[in-house]
Amino acid sequence: MSHAHPELRTPPPLPAGGLRVVALGGLGEIGRNMTVFEHAGRLLIVDCGVLFPEEHQPGVDVILPDFTSIRDRLDDVEAIVLTHGHEDHIGGVPYLLRERPDIPLVGSKLTLAFIDAKLKEHRIRPVKVEVSEGDELAFGPFDCEFVAVNHSIPDSLAVAIRTAAGLVLHTGDFKMDQFPLDGRITDLRAFARLGEEGVDLFLTDSTNAEVPGFTTSEGELVPAIETVFRTAPRRVIVSSFASHVHRIQQILDVAHAHGRKVAFVGRSMVRNMGIAQELGYLTVPPGLLVDMKALEKLPADRVCLVCTGSQGEPMAALSRMANRDHVIRITEGDTVLLASSLIPGNENAVYRVINELTRWGANVVHKGNAKVHVSGHASAGELAYCYNVVRPRNVLPVHGEWRHLKANADIAVRTGVHPRGVVIAEDGVVVDLVDGRVRITGKVPAGNVYVDGMTVGGATEAHLRDRRTLANEGVISVVAIVDADTGLLAEEPDFLARGFVHDEATFEDVVPLIEKALAKAAEEGVGGAVQLEQLIARAVGTWANKTYRRSPMIIPIVVDA
Numbered sequence: 358m359s360h361a362h363p364e365l366r367t368p369p370p371l372p373a374g375g376l377r378v379v380a381l382g383g384l385g386e387i388g389r390n391m392t393v394f395e396h397a398g399r400l401l402i403v404d405c406g407v408l409f410p411e412e413h414q415p416g417v418d419v420i421l422p423d424f425t426s427i428r429d430r431l432d433d434v435e436a437i438v439l440t441h442g443h444e445d446h447i448g449g450v451p452y453l454l455r456e457r458p459d460i461p462l463v464g465s466k467l468t469l470a471f472i473d474a475k476l477k478e479h480r481i482r483p484v485k486v487e488v489s490e491g492d493e494l495a496f497g498p499f500d501c502e503f504v505a506v507n508h509s510i511p512d513s514l515a516v517a518i519r520t521a522a523g524l525v526l527h528t529g530d531f532k533m534d535q536f537p538l539d540g541r542i543t544d545l546r547a548f549a550r551l552g553e554e555g556v557d558l559f560l561t562d563s564t565n566a567e568v569p570g571f572t573t574s575e576g577e578l579v580p581a582i583e584t585v586f587r588t589a590p591r592r593v594i595v596s597s598f599a600s601h602v603h604r605i606q607q608i609l610d611v612a613h614a615h616g617r618k619v620a621f622v623g624r625s626m627v628r629n630m631g632i633a634q635e636l637g638y639l640t641v642p643p644g645l646l647v648d649m650k651a652l653e654k655l656p657a658d659r660v661c662l663v664c665t666g667s668q669g670e671p672m673a674a675l676s677r678m679a680n681r682d683h684v685i686r687i688t689e690g691d692t693v694l695l696a697s698s699l700i701p702g703n704e705n706a707v708y709r710v711i712n713e714l715t716r717w718g719a720n721v722v723h724k725g726n727a728k729v730h731v732s733g734h735a736s737a738g739e740l741a742y743c744y745n746v747v748r749p750r751n752v753l754p755v756h757g758e759w760r761h762l763k764a765n766a767d768i769a770v771r772t773g774v775h776p777r778g779v780v781i782a783e784d785g786v787v788v789d790l791v792d793g794r795v796r797i798t799g800k801v802p803a804g805n806v807y808v809d810g811m812t813v814g815g816a817t818e819a820h821l822r823d824r825r826t827l828a829n830e831g832v833i834s835v836v837a838i839v840d841a842d843t844g845l846l847a848e849e850p851d852f853l854a855r856g857f858v859h860d861e862a863t864f865e866d867v868v869p870l871i872e873k874a875l876a877k878a879a880e881e882g883v884g885g886a887v888q889l890e891q892l893i894a895r896a897v898g899t900w901a902n903k904t905y906r907r908s909p910m911i912i913p914i915v916v917d918a
């Protein structure tokens with residue numbers, strides 16, 4: 358098995374007839390999936406998503422793939438194939454299209470409708486190419502065939518890419534629910550047919566590669582959801598992802614069966630369900646949906662609200678209900694159903710919301726206490742099946758942290774893929790398919806690009822370090838008026854601190870240290886505001902560390918007297 362190496366450099370030119378594959382996101386992390394294929398001087402991009410920040414990235418809205426390595430080659434891009442409409446697959450598209458708006462977007466009907474709604478907010482009118490399973494279309498030297506896959510959003514596609522270098526099959530996100538609500542299963546017959554033709558490189562979803570067995574069917578949630586609706590004494594408030602059309606379909610069906618009316622709450626929920634209904638992916642029984650006003654007039658036991666916020670997102674409807682910052686007031690006897698996953702990293706936020714809702718008297722049903730969620734990704738058993746059906750020559754696990762990629766690679770090897778043909782790569786690692794063999798040949802930049810308020814790519818790791826310091830340690834600013842002739846303090850410095858525990862006397866001890874540092878500097882002939890500021894920062898920093906075991910940010914300001 359080939360592993361990526363940290364000292365990889367810019368790769369040599371791709372040999373004629375070869376195919377180059379570089380993931381700019383999604384390898385070594387869950388999110389911002391983006392894979393760039395290069396052949397005969399042209400590029401094809403599969404997905405362009407965002408990654409959501411973690412606690413150590415304060416203030417960041419979303420994280421984009423780094424487009425540096427393709428920025429000079431945007432004119433070579435034939436198309437962006439979007440496998441499905443999740444944010445971690447389409448969220449980065451507006452930012453890439455800002456750089457070249459006419460790159461064709463290729464995707465299924467629902468995927469294109471979701472990205473279109475998003476692009477409208479960015480005032481971009483994209484070039485769209487709608488495809489469905491079974492379609493074959495060429496984009497420059499890339500002959501693409503689209504294959505139905507089942508996932509936690511309808512209308513997902515895998516893509517087979519034929520070039521002179523061989524046949525590539527990219528699953529996108531998928532699972533193998535044999536009884537999905539829409540009857541549209543992952544097309545294993547197409548996988549098998551492509552396997553017969555000979556898949557030279559198989560890129561497959563690693564998200565659940567560590568989970569043994571098989572992912573349960575969406576339909577198996579019915580009993581638990583039924584129980585909630587049958588036993589809820591008053592309102593039922595359901596929170597789910599605004600893209601999980603089938604989960605919401607189940608909620609609507611059960612609500613209808615129990616004589617409840619439903620209202621959608623939250624901008625993205627209202628928008629997406631409107632799109633899904635209009636395009637026929639969501640079937641709403643007549644008279645079921647009502648607006649909030651009409652809902653308020655109904656008895657509580659005939660009401661169901663469907664909202665966003667299942668991940669504890671502070672601005673989403675559910676969090677605001679929990680914080681009493683929403684028109685919907687949670688009261689004794691309400692039932693809240695979190696019909697969603699709990700994405701790692703969001704636990705604290707979600708449990709905080711559950712605690713608050715419970716405090717207001719709600720009965721909260723979630724995946725921790727009832728079977729109200731199944732994953733959207735194939736587990737180890739399904740992946741093994743896929744390898745056995747496809748029988749690929751080479752494998753590049755995608756979509757996952759290192760442990761997920763490794764688990765997926767191990768499954769590939771166990772099903773008989775030669776270890777030499779299994780490559781574990783991180784973002785930016787260049788994998789070349791030449792003469793039917795894969796090889797890591799280098800690395801291109803693939804760092805984090807932060808969207809931070811209105812700036813894109815402006816915020817650096819240094820900014821985030823400063824924010825963490827401010828959050829954890831606080832800040833002390835020192836204004837020192839220095840006599841230009843002597844280089845010594847002209848008067849007592851002023852201290853201003855925030856987040857650093859202090860009282861009036863705290864800074865008295867540090868003044869002599871500053872005086873000493875300035876005297877030494879004067880003796881040695883060191884002058885200039887910048888140097889003196891550095892000296893002061895060091896003196897105050899050392900003092901804070903020694904005396905208080907704290908490392909606040911120090912902002913020194915030297916003013917000439």
Ligand SMILES: [Zn+2]
Nearest residue numbers: 441443508530
């Ligand atoms: Zn997905």
